[in-house]
Amino acid sequence: MRTSTNRTRRLSALAAALTLPLLATACSSSGGPAAEDPNAKITLTVNLFSDFGYADLYKRYQDLHPNITIKENRADLGAHHQNLRAHLLAGSGAADIEGIEIGQVAGFKPQADKFVDFLTKGVDRNQWVPSKTAPASSQDGSALFGLGTDMGGMALCYRTDLFKAAGLPTDRDQVSALVADWPAYSAAGKQFLANSPNKNVRWFDSAGNLFSAVIAQAPVGFYDESGKTVVESNPAVKAAFDSVAAAVKDGQSAGIQAFTPAWDTGFQQSQFATVACPAWMSYQFKANPPADGGKWDLARIPGGGGNWGGSYLTVPKQSKHATAAVELAKWLTAPEQESWLFTEKGYFPSDQALWTKPEVAGHTDPLFNGAPTGKIFSQSAKDLKPQPLGAHGAEIGTALGNALTSVEQGKADAAGAWKKALADIANITG
Secondary structure, three states, rough: OOHHHHHHHOOOOOHHHHHOOOEEEEEOOOOOEEOOOOOEEEEEEEOOOOOOOOOHHHHHHHHOOOOOEEEEEEOOOHHHHHHHHHHHHHOOOOOEEEEOOOOOOOHHHHHHHHHHHHHHOOOOOOHOOHHHHHEEOOOOOOOEEEEEEEEEEEEEEHHHHHHHHHHOOOOOOHHHHHHHOHHHHHHHHHHHHHHOOOOOOOEOOOOHHHHHHHHHOOOOOOEEEOOOOOOOHHHHHHHHHHHHHHHHHHHOOOOOOOOHHHHHHHHHHEEEEEEEEEEHHHHHHHHOOOOOOOOOOOOOEEOOOOOEEEEEEEEOOOOOOOHHHHHHHHHHHOOHHHHHHHHHHHHEEEEEEHHHHHHHHHOEEHHHHOOOOHHHHHHHHHOOOOOOOOOOOHHHHHHHHHHHHHHOOOOOOOOHHHHHHHHHHHHHHO
């Protein structure tokens, strides 16, 4: 689950050797082979649900392939995936490349045969961590219909100046020890509120965001291994919901819905001291530096590893330029580009070999006071215990997040919000 509707992602010095030849065949709109001139001037369309940070990469690819023009279109998360389902059903209308978010990808497994199988196009699934390839594979695992882009390795972003003012440690190793797990994080929040000289500053930004981080660490989340929805029967979901609701009741939340203009203002005006932040969220810190000059730093996420978010690139068989689209998708998710996207944009690669490469593992970020972001996010990814995914994971997460927002806004108590969330989830899952 995840997802920012405003994500951004990066470009490295790429040698001409990275140019990938376009093959002379392609898929027609009906999915069958059709002759295609590899030098013909074509436009490849890319449909995404947010900014993947590809603008500079598109320019580089077009320089390497002068006959290709790339046009990107965006819709919000829900509309994008609804449109893709409708186009797959109709057999036309899809882009040459379609992005799919990790909380949505399980819903496309039954339609894997409507996408190009990348394993037949020279792709080695071992490029990515297994927890990334499994959700984008066919039901029997024989086909791979999605190439992994980033993944949401997690950390805790914290304001060193606000911590110091409240008498909390500022050294990132000491902060990691202070908030070793979620109960310890909540206890530190109470200490912060009691001792902070600025009583307008809250401990964290958003109940929905915090819930996303907490539930991401559960061995089982919204679905079990069989694909059955287990929100009501899984005690981990209720425990995560109740713990966040309790923190809200204690006054720890700024009560700002994530990915809204008010959230941007919250960063700028220093309205909260911590944010549970997956790697892809770094754009938010870059776009909204504190007006008071305060500094963010990075510590280990309470509880250790976890993944919140991430995406895939797919090529529907109905594409009129499927061969060229496959080559572009492969190039965008190749190690060189994934590495650049991390070091320049903050999107942590799902390419597992990169986690030990110096350019990733040794990366530090001045935005976070020189924190070893490569080391922190790599360790989070290594500690990840993948959850079973289901068809409506993103919508379920949204329903639970909305319920917690209603608690923040004083429109419901925790019990009433939970009951409402269960009813909404029942409607979502049918």
